[in-house]
Amino acid sequence: xKKYDAIIIGAGHNGLTNGAYLAKxxxxxxxxxxxxxxxxxxVSRELEDxxxxxxxxxxxxxxxxxxxxxxxxxxxxxxLVPYLGTLAFGDNGTILTSYTxxxxxxxELKRHSAHDADAMFRLYxxxxxYSVLIRKTLLRTPPDxxxxxxxxxxxxxxxxxxxxxxxxxxxxxYIRFFTMSAAEFLDDYFENDFIKAVMATPGIxxxxxxxxxxGSAYILLHHVMGDVDGNIGAWGLARGxxxxxxxxxxxxxxxxxxxxxxxxxxDQILVKNGKxxxxxxxxxxxxxxxxxxxNLDAKRTFTKIVERKDLPxxxxxxxxxxxxxGSSGKVNIALSGLPKFTGVPDNRYINRGGQAFIGSMxxxxxxYDAWKHGTWSEDLFIESVIPSAWEPTVAPPGKHxxxxxxxxxxxxxxxxxxxxxxxxxxxxxxxxxxxxxxxxFKDLIVHMEVRTPFEIxxxxxxxxGNIFQGELTIDQLLFNRPFPGYAQYRMPIKNMYxxxxxxxxxxxxxxxxxxxxxxxxxxxxxxxxxxPEDDCYDD
Amino acid sequence: xxxxxxxxxxxxxKLSPFHPRQAALNLRDSWEAWNxxxxxxxxxxxxxxxxxxxxxxxTYDITPMxxxxxxxxxxxxxxxxxxxxxxxxxxxxxxxxxxxxTDEGRVIDDGTVFRLTEDxxxxxxxxxxxxxxxxxxFGFDQVTVxxxxxxxxxxxxxxxxxxxxxKRMGLNGIENLKPFGFMEFPFEGAxxxxxxxxxxxxxxxxxxxxxxxxxxxxxALYEAGEDYGIQPYGEAATSMARLEAGFILPYxxxxxxLKTVHHKHDQTPFELNLGWLVDFKKPHFNGRExxxxxxxxxxxxxxxxxxxxxxxxxxxxxxxxxxxxRNEIGYVTSAMWSPVVKSNIALAMIxxxxxNGDIWAEISYRKELKPYWKVAKCTVKDKPFYTPARxxxxxxxxx
Numbered sequence: 001x002k003k004y005d006a007i008i009i010g011a012g013h014n015g016l017t018n019g020a021y022l023a024k025x026x027x028x029x030x031x032x033x034x035x036x037x038x039x040x041x042x043v044s045r046e047l048e049d050x051x052x053x054x055x056x057x058x059x060x061x062x063x064x065x066x067x068x069x070x071x072x073x074x075x076x077x078x079x080l081v082p083y084l085g086t087l088a089f090g091d092n093g094t095i096l097t098s099y100t101x102x103x104x105x106x107x108e109l110k111r112h113s114a115h116d117a118d119a120m121f122r123l124y125x126x127x128x129x130y131s132v133l134i135r136k137t138l139l140r141t142p143p144d145x146x147x148x149x150x151x152x153x154x155x156x157x158x159x160x161x162x163x164x165x166x167x168x169x170x171x172x173x174y175i176r177f178f179t180m181s182a183a184e185f186l187d188d189y190f191e192n193d194f195i196k197a198v199m200a201t202p203g204i205x206x207x208x209x210x211x212x213x214x215g216s217a218y219i220l221l222h223h224v225m226g227d228v229d230g231n232i233g234a235w236g237l238a239r240g241x242x243x244x245x246x247x248x249x250x251x252x253x254x255x256x257x258x259x260x261x262x263x264x265x266x267d268q269i270l271v272k273n274g275k276x277x278x279x280x281x282x283x284x285x286x287x288x289x290x291x292x293x294x295n296l297d298a299k300r301t302f303t304k305i306v307e308r309k310d311l312p313x314x315x316x317x318x319x320x321x322x323x324x325x326g327s328s329g330k331v332n333i334a335l336s337g338l339p340k341f342t343g344v345p346d347n348r349y350i351n352r353g354g355q356a357f358i359g360s361m362x363x364x365x366x367x368y369d370a371w372k373h374g375t376w377s378e379d380l381f382i383e384s385v386i387p388s389a390w391e392p393t394v395a396p397p398g399k400h401x402x403x404x405x406x407x408x409x410x411x412x413x414x415x416x417x418x419x420x421x422x423x424x425x426x427x428x429x430x431x432x433x434x435x436x437x438x439x440x441f442k443d444l445i446v447h448m449e450v451r452t453p454f455e456i457x458x459x460x461x462x463x464x465g466n467i468f469q470g471e472l473t474i475d476q477l478l479f480n481r482p483f484p485g486y487a488q489y490r491m492p493i494k495n496m497y498x499x500x501x502x503x504x505x506x507x508x509x510x511x512x513x514x515x516x517x518x519x520x521x522x523x524x525x526x527x528x529x530x531x532p533e534d535d536c537y538d539d
Numbered sequence: 540x541x542x543x544x545x546x547x548x549x550x551x552x553k554l555s556p557f558h559p560r561q562a563a564l565n566l567r568d569s570w571e572a573w574n575x576x577x578x579x580x581x582x583x584x585x586x587x588x589x590x591x592x593x594x595x596x597x598t599y600d601i602t603p604m605x606x607x608x609x610x611x612x613x614x615x616x617x618x619x620x621x622x623x624x625x626x627x628x629x630x631x632x633x634x635x636x637x638x639x640x641t642d643e644g645r646v647i648d649d650g651t652v653f654r655l656t657e658d659x660x661x662x663x664x665x666x667x668x669x670x671x672x673x674x675x676x677f678g679f680d681q682v683t684v685x686x687x688x689x690x691x692x693x694x695x696x697x698x699x700x701x702x703x704x705x706k707r708m709g710l711n712g713i714e715n716l717k718p719f720g721f722m723e724f725p726f727e728g729a730x731x732x733x734x735x736x737x738x739x740x741x742x743x744x745x746x747x748x749x750x751x752x753x754x755x756x757x758x759a760l761y762e763a764g765e766d767y768g769i770q771p772y773g774e775a776a777t778s779m780a781r782l783e784a785g786f787i788l789p790y791x792x793x794x795x796x797l798k799t800v801h802h803k804h805d806q807t808p809f810e811l812n813l814g815w816l817v818d819f820k821k822p823h824f825n826g827r828e829x830x831x832x833x834x835x836x837x838x839x840x841x842x843x844x845x846x847x848x849x850x851x852x853x854x855x856x857x858x859x860x861x862x863x864x865r866n867e868i869g870y871v872t873s874a875m876w877s878p879v880v881k882s883n884i885a886l887a888m889i890x891x892x893x894x895n896g897d898i899w900a901e902i903s904y905r906k907e908l909k910p911y912w913k914v915a916k917c918t919v920k921d922k923p924f925y926t927p928a929r930x931x932x933x934x935x936x937x938x
Contacts, residue, residue, distance in 0.1 A: 065850070065881040074880045074925070081594045084587055100584045101567065229586065229878045230850065239594060349583060390768070391594050392700050392938040398766040535850045535883075538904070538913060 004030045004289040006521070007279055009266050009305070010461070010500065012040025015295030016249035016260075017514030018499040018521075020071055023258035025522055025530045030287065031258065032279065034265035034461060038250055040295075041460050041467065042509050044241025044394070048447035051401045052394040053332040054242040055449065056460060057467070058385055058403040059083075059235045061226025062510035063245065064139055066535045076251030079239040082228040083390045085350035087341065088198040089357050089437045095343055096198055097350050113192035123189045123199070124233075129166065130174060131225035131232050132539050136162055138505045138512045139534040141520060142479040142487045178218050178474045181210075183361065185217040197361045201381060204407050206467040206507065208325035210368030211361060215473045222472050226508065230539075235354075237387045241394050245509060269294070269496065271310040276496035279305075291495050291521060295514070296461060297469035298322050298482035298502035301491075312492045318483045322502075323471040326453030326464030327371060329409030331430045334447040335400040338389065339438040352389035357382040357433055367408050374414030376426055381407045382433060399446070404430055411453035411464040418454040426452055468507025469500050478504055489517040490524070497521055552577035555602035556692035556753025560761070564771055571774060574667060574688075576603035579773035586878065588772035589779045592739050593879050593927075595768025596698035598760070599738075599777055601745065602753075605650075605667050606688045610659040613679035618652060618660060621675040623808055623830070625821035629654045634719045634734055638808055638816050639671075644829030645796035645805040647671060648789065649813075651736060653721060661687075665789050671797065675825075692753030696760065697743030697780070699927070700767035702935045705733065705744060708763035713744070714934035726759075727752050738777060740784025742929045782873050782886065785844055785923035787811055792842060792872045792886060809838040810888070840869065840888045844920040845898065847883040851913065852876055853900040858887055860896050862914055868893035871900065877924055884924050885917075894919060 006022050008015045011033035023029040037043060041056035060080055068078065088096040096112060099105040109117035143155030166174060177185065182203030183196070190196045200211045203220035210216065228234040238244040250260060264285075269292050270278040278288035294301040302311065302319030344351050358364065363379050370377035383405045388395035395401045409426060427450035435441045453465030462469060470476055479487040482502040489497050499517035501507040519531040545551070553576045555561070561579060569580040578600065581588055591597035609618060619626050622637040629635050631654050638649040650664035662668075672684045696704065705713045710724050710733060721734035729749050737743030748756045761769055781788065789795055792811060799805040807830060808817050817830055847853050858869040869889035877884045889898065898917040903910055929935050 068881040079593060079879055080881075081590050082586065084584065100587070229876060229881075231586075349587075392767060397703075535848070538849055538851050538911070539906075 001286075001288060004028050004287070006030070006291040006293060007032060007287060007289040008293040008295055008499065009269075009279065010034075010040060010295030011038035011246070011250070011260055011262070012295050012500065013042040013246050013249060013509055013511060014500050014514035014517075015040070015293070016246055016253055017067065017071075017511040018293055018295065018518045019258045020249055020253040020256060021515055021518035021531050022521060023253055023256035024071075025518075025527055029253070029258040030289070031253065031260045032264040032266060032281070032287070033260065033262045035459070036263050038260060038262060039243050039246030041462065042242040042246045044243030047332070047449055048334045050396040050399070051334040051447065052241045052243075053401060053449060054238075054387065054403060055332060055451070056330060056456065057242050057509055058387070058405065060238055060242065060245065060509050061228055061235045062138075062508040062512075064511055064515070064534060066139070066532045067511045067515055070532045071249065071252040073245075073248040073252065076248035076255075077240070078244050078248035080228065080236040081239055081391055082231070082234050082236045083353045083385065083387075086354035086356060087344060087350060088194075089341075089355065090194040090197070091359050091363070093343055094194050096194060097344075099350065109195065112195055113190070116190045116192045116195045119189040126173075127221065127224050128232050129170065130177065130221050132536075133162055133166065133174075134221065134225050135536050135539070136534065137478070138510060139515060139532075141489065141516050142481070142504045144485070144488065145479055146485075177221065179214050180217040181212050181214050182216040182220050183211045185220070193361050194358075197358050197364060198356065200361065200364060201356055201358060201383065204364060204368070204381065205383065205405065206328055206407075207471060208327040208371070208408075209471075209473075211364045213368070218474065218477075219472055222506070222508070226510075237385070237390055239391050239393060241387065242509065249511070266305050269306050269310075269493075271307065271493055274310075275494040291497065293497045293499050293517060293521070294491075295498075295500040297324055297463050297466070297500060298498065299324050299463045299470070300461065301498060301502075306493070310493055315483070315492050322482060323473065323476055324463045324466040324469065325471065326411030326457065326466050327408045328453070328456075328465065328467055329376075329406035329426060329430070330451040330456070331404040331406065331427050332449040332451075333402045333404065333431070333445055334395070335402055335444040336446050337398065337444050338386070338400055339402070339434070339441045339444060341438045352386055355382075355384040357384070357437060371408035371410050374410050374412060376409055376429060378429055379433065380409075380429065382430060383407075384434070404434070406430055409452050411457070418452055423450050423452050423455070426450060469502040470506070472506050477506065481506060489520040553689075555600050556750045557600050557602065557694060557757050559754065560757050561600060561771055569773070573603040574605060578603055579771065581773040581775040582771050585773075585775035585779070588770060588776035589878065591768060591770040591772055592698045592741055592776060592780045594699065595770070596696060596701040596704055596764060597770050597772040597776065599695040599697065599772050601693045601695050602688075602691070604688075604693060605664045605686070606691060606693070607662045607664075607668065607672060608655075608659065608685045608687050609662055609672075609682060610685070611682040612658055613682040614658055614660055617676050617679040617682045618662070619821060620679075620824055622652070623817040623824055623826065625818040626652055626654075627821070631656060632720055632722075634721060634736055636816070638813055640808065640826030640830070641796045642826055642829065643796075644807045644826035644833060645799070646793050646808060646811060646813075647796045649787070653734065666795060690750055692748050692750050692756070694746045694748075694757070694760070695737055695743065696746060697737045697739045697741055699742055699929055699936075699938045700764075701743050703937055704760065704764040704767045704769060707767075708759050716744075717933045718931060727755055731756065738784075738786055739780035740786070740923055740925060740930060741780065741927055742935050778873075779875060779878075782875055782884065783877050783879060783923065783925040785886070787842065787886070788873070807833055807838060809833055810840050810842065812842040837891055839891060841891050841894070842872070843887055843889045843894065844922075844924065845885050845887050845889075845900075845917040846920055846924075847874070847885060847900050847902075847917050848915045849913070850876060850883055851902050851904045851915070852883060853885050853902045853915070856885075856900040856902050858889060858917065859899045859901065859914075860893050862897075862899050864899065864901050864914060868898065879925050882924065887917075
């Protein structure tokens with residue numbers, strides 16, 4: 001029976017990145033995937049003729065440039081295209097347009113509040129300061145603060161120096177930042193409620209926190225720390241949809257001799273004498289390897305595919321209690337034409353990029369309240385993008401597909417399990433809200449895919465449909481991710497590793513988790529490191 | 540002012556036939572000048588426009604590029620005497636890239652030659668070439684050179700959807716046009732010439748139309764391109780795309796010989812890595828002796844594509860063979876962060892003998908006004924930084 005050097009469970013983008021680096025280092029690698037398609041949550045699927053949905057993740061800003069370049073992902077078909085301009089819709093016809101150039105953008109903010117237009121400069125400076133800092137940690141293995149190994153001490157010193165460079169006052173601010181709510185954080189800058197709401201939305205995307213919950217300020221930072229070609233805070237689209245990222249990574253993996261096996265759900269990780277030695281598929285097939293890497297989230301890994309008896313005491317419980325609450329929905333819509341938004345001129349640049357259907361700070365917090373009570377708000381928050389308006393490959397000419405990300409949608413409903421009817425009612429709520437801002441919108445709908453946490457969990461395997469593979473709160477970040485003592489990608493079972501977003505630096509299509517895990521594996525194998533350093537250290 | 544003559548009339552730039560439409564879309568009022576024409580640096584956002592070239596389709600006004608009709612039984616001989624490439628092999632309907640030199644083998648300019656008929660050519664060049672062409676025609680009795688620059692509007696249409704847009708505009712058969720070929724189509728009672736050429740390294744075409752029909756052509760093109768992401772772009776985006784394609788610019792990579800003050804400040808084709816344009820097998824041409832001489836030992840410096848570690852563009856950098864920056868071996872001519880390959884790229888003049896050793900770039904950059912300095916490792920690249928397969932495919936893919 002064949003034995004691989006490494007088997008990676010889950011062909012999401014981090015699993016593929018991990019596999020590509022291990023294969024590049026000469027290992028015999030197999031990536032197994034439960035679905036009949038690869039990509040996990042970075043996927044493009046043609047669910048309606050000629051329309052390619054990025055079914056889950058839909059925009060990209062965290063992908064590490066250095067990995068893109070190092071694995072030659074452009075040659076494997078990946079082109080990331082920035083998109084411009086976002087329209088934010090408030091109550092009573094209020095609209096805030098974000099323009100590409102500073103001058104018009106300032107004028108637009110000033111129309112809402114002269115004070116806030118000025119304060120925006122300070123906010124951007126502060127966010128950039130924090131972003132520059134945190135980006136330096138993305139492609140590094142977090143140090144173990146309790147260890148006296150030279151490399152841990154070195155890494156701790158690196159962190160200390162990086163933070164110390166902020167200056168004393170900013171250091172205090174930064175520490176506060178991790179525990180503040182998005183609302184508290186923004187209160188320091190803005191007086192206009194709608195501007196605050198617009199700026200608060202990155203603080204709630206993907207998280208089971210509200211704008212008023214402690215911790216949502218960091219989520220905000222996590223969403224703006226990425227960049228497109230050095231423009232921090234900008235977002236891009238993958239040409240061909242998010243699946244283009246996974247396909248390019250798979251191309252790199254295969255070029256280096258790695259294999260992918262789809263339709264291969266894993267039942268269990270095989271452990272012998274305390275060492276991982278392979279996997280058993282749900283169909284009973286056993287596959288052997290010296291190393292097993294799980295790209296599944298920490299909760300799923302340790303409660304579903306590892307036998308409890310193989311774990312040291314306490315790990316099962318930690319995994320059970322790992323914060324991975326589902327809170328988001330996704331509605332993908334094929335459209336026969338571009339929606340026309342009330343009060344928005346036919347500006348070829350701004351009326352087709354992104355839209356944020358908000359309301360007010362109150363709307364956002366009420367939407368969170370509904371989630372807590374196991375239902376959804378009739379006035380939920382929708383973040384939309386129309387990728388087909390920016391790149392020609394995902395819809396027929398003149399037709400469009402619209403990605404709608406919804407906050408909040410509960411993983412369990414108060415009135416019983418999710419059903420097809422309830423799912424459709426959720427979808428209806430979403431299009432009702434959009435219709436309010438774009439009359440006639442419903443008539444444009446050709447096809448719709450509604451995804452609640454229930455579908456996301458069942459199709460993609462993210463527990464509760466949590467897009468980050470675990471909340472990004474300070475108790476689960478850096479050397480605490482996924483659990484204290486296990487942040488260096490090595491898991492409590494020998495020869496077993498994790499490489500998904502449950503590990504540092506967390507959620508987002510960055511390839512960083514997968515690359516960092518590969519570096520640690522190569523280190524244990526005493527092979528030369530082939531995972532590059534980040535290219536952002538001069539920023 | 541209305542009944543007064545514009546006092547600045549003599550100082551204002553010429554307007555291209557496409558100007559009214561371009562001016563309406565130039566939201567940033569960012570204009571420059573090229574050969575006396577008003578010409579956009581960018582319209583909305585340079586990076587966005589760059590991405591139209593790589594992602595959808597963009598149009599770039601090349602009206603200011605100089606166009607000459609060279610005609611008569613001696614046209615071929617005259618051109619062959621002038622340029623370094625053998626154009627006697629060029630068939631009707633085909634185009635070739637050429638450069639021409641002084642007797643000392645120094646590059647005067649580069650451009651393209653279209654063979655329009657057996658006896659007629661069109662030569663394009665970045666800078667005005669009337670005087671040099673007149674001198675080059677000396678001794679050839681049966682040739683006329685006509686400057687047709689102002690008679691035509693020329694528009695480059697570049698990007699992955701460019702062919703689809705032209706098809707939709709009604710240019711039947713355009714998908715069968717091969718790179719470096721041109722076709723003619725009837726348009727509003729006149730002829731629209733379309734060549735499969737460009738300056739971006741991507742799929743693309745250039746459209747040539749009588750100046751008075753420029754706006755009509757623009758409107759037809761933009762109507763066809765509405766659903767294909769059509770957008771005008773200017774010099775800023777061009778400069779990015781051409782660097783990724785490894786193409787050179789006058790006043791950036793080379794100093795036009797006839798305008799160069801110091802005899803060591805201009806370049807030979809070999810130094811510009813354009814040795815493949817020099818054909819010693821053909822009859823005598825300008826600069827042949829000097830170039831033969833240089834071909835013996837090879838040039839001292841050669842224009843080289845390099846990739847530089849980190850993300851700080853190596854603009855105006857000196858290059859060294861050692862990290863301590865003691866032994867200077869060259870200098871960067873253009874540098875940028877490439878958005879499509881996510882890499883820090885540059886063209887650089889490097890001592891030929893130093894090419895096989897280490898190359899380090901001394902990079903200075905600023906963060907919020909404060910200057911910083913670093914030394915970064917460079918790697919020589921043989922191929923252009925970005926070469927999408929669609930650029931060479933006939934028929935090209937849909938996008």
